[in-house]
Amino acid sequence: MLKVKEAVKEFNGFRAVNRCSIDVPANKITGLIGPNGAGKTTLFNLISGGLTLDTGEVWFNQERIDQLPAHKIVHKGLYRTFQIPRALEKMTTIENLMLVPANQLGEKIWNSWFRNKQVKAEEQKIKARAEEVLGFLELTHVKYELAGNLSVGQKKLLELGRALMSDPDMILLDEPAAGVNPTLMKKIAENIRKLQQQGKTFLLIEHNMDLIMDICDKVIVMNNGEHLIEGTPQEVRNNKEVLEAYLGVEEGHNDIAG
């Protein structure tokens, strides 16, 4: 479904992503792991159009997307979240979600003047959908709070909430469970799987190996900007190279060893 071919990205001569190729199958949950600084988030930015490739290609649904502006990539059905949550601080939590749905009638200003009734009717629907998502994320109590006043964990959930609002074919999640309490994390994992069963595709960056082992169908490991290996969660977990990559970067980082 998503193919990255020989992607390269340098920052001032430093290769954050180095000839990295990945292939993400449709209707599956694929994990993307690797030590800190491996280039995972940078790869997300290259896929979503937030950064432009130095060389290489990105294909989504048999269509080349690496030349498209970022907002058009979203319209193709590919949504990404941010590792460091980015809230629209001076807007309420619910509006942070209501922003997302595509092609809203009221996004054309003349419709707000001349077709106000229809705009309002559509707004009610979007609002109801946002309330549903807030309920799921257990954020209902901060619905009318300015997003700037939320805790980091809540902002993280809001980040996920925006992805849920967009109803895309594929979601790129950058550490959705970091800083979220374990009960909620379980719930998020369940929901990711439920969405996958409904036909959605996920690419998931995560340091929490329990979550990766739990929900991923396939795991890709990156190291030093390169694609290291890939396989089932079990295969990856028991792979010596992967262990070395993690230990090489961070002594005692034993998440991977479980």
Place this chain on the structure above:
Amino acid sequence: MISYLIFFLIICGIYGIMTLGLNLQWGYTGLFNIGVAGFWAVGAYTSAILTKPPVPEHLGGFNLPFIVGILAAAVVSGIIAFLIGIPTLRLREDYLAIATIGIAEIIRLIVKNEEWLTNGVRGISGIPKPFHSLLGNAYNFFYLILVIVVLAIIYFIIQRGIQSPWGRVLRAIREDEEVATTAGKDVFRYRLESLILGAMIMGVGGAIYAHFTSFISPEAFKPMQGTFLVWVMLIIGGSGNSLGALLGALITWSIWSGTEILTSFLPSAITTQAAAFRVILIGVLLEVVLLTKPEGLLGEDPHVSSVLKE
């Protein structure tokens, strides 16, 4: 006294139009337009040239109705905003600031030097006052009503837009354009729309100003009164709040014109110092508001979307 009050409110209303336009651009979209005076001048001259009877000194004398002048002022200002926006709005925001202040100065120089077009420093006089012969003494009262009607229309246009998803995207862009892009919004398109609509509103304000004073010259469009004061009004009143923008215009203009009256009693030897003193006073006012109410007197309404106001 009453007649002074009416005159005062008309000027406040004209400034209110400017602050509403700037509030759309800066308060809601985060567009740093520091060339308000340029759009003001374009609106004023456009309408003046189109509606005046023919004269030999400069272009114009098309004798068109007042309403056509107003609409043309909006259109020409909008076109200029479009031309400024196309190259700058994809870049970092400082480019827009530089472009707007630059264009405003260029417009002032054109107005000053292109005599065939604008009569240069001598300015354009005899700009028609609509229905003047009919109304005679009650004229300013009529004009105040007209200003209020125009303000109400502009207020409606902006509020409807801001309370709808369109406005939500603008505010999202102001907060974090990358999030807006990630949500699938074409940031450039929205910025351009906001810049153009705001400039059109300023153009209308300029036209309303020209038909009220009946005389315009390059002097009237200096950055101090044409841009700086509008910014002060918006910041004092409350950026991101249309009512705040209007309140800011009222309060700031009260102080500005009030001190003008006071300083006129001073001996002529110190009038230049007094003029500088007024600017300082406005600066102090700005400082006090920023320190005590950084959001302005009326801050942004977090529930601006109409659907959230059940």
